[in-house]
Amino acid sequence: MKLSTLTATLALVIGGTALADENHAIHQDGAIISSADASKVADFDILAAHAHRNGDTVTFHMTTNGSAGTSVPAATGEVGGSDVWSYVWPTSLDPSAVGFEGGTGILAMAATSHPDFDDTPLFDENGDGDPANDGIEWHSHWVVLTPTEACGPDALAVRDIPEGSTPKLPATWPGFPIFLDSP
Structure with missing residues (x-):
């Protein structure tokens, strides 16, 4: 299998520390690392993830056991219920840092693929x-992540916008009823 690293870079100051649990360790460069797991699809078997800042540019890194970004979901022909595949980096920033309503969840950078929209x-x-x-x-x-029981215990999902509510959203919000920014 081919080991690869996916990176996303953007101009934003970020602070915070990496979190780890009993299944993951923190490498000396701040990366959260994990052992390979043969039961997972290789390009989604995450071996390491971290972000680093150089001035006002933050680069998010994720190393996978296979070629990151090789797989994409199959098109369904419908927006509702279609698959969205993502690599996600939670941050310690408040969602207001990028234009969402403050205090609404965990701000995360996501690299995504979704053929239906x-x-x-x-x-x-x-x-x-x-x-x-x-x-x-x-x-x-x-994206802004919140606990979501529908996805299982301790699972996070992109925060929904309840019908009729008008939360503060970034200028580049694409109009979907979720806390999503498309800068």
């Missing part, structure tokens, strides 16, 4: 001249 209308990720068909291309988002 395009939620990054400002960019043409695949370079074909159509900025509305790029969802399958791996791209980044800010």
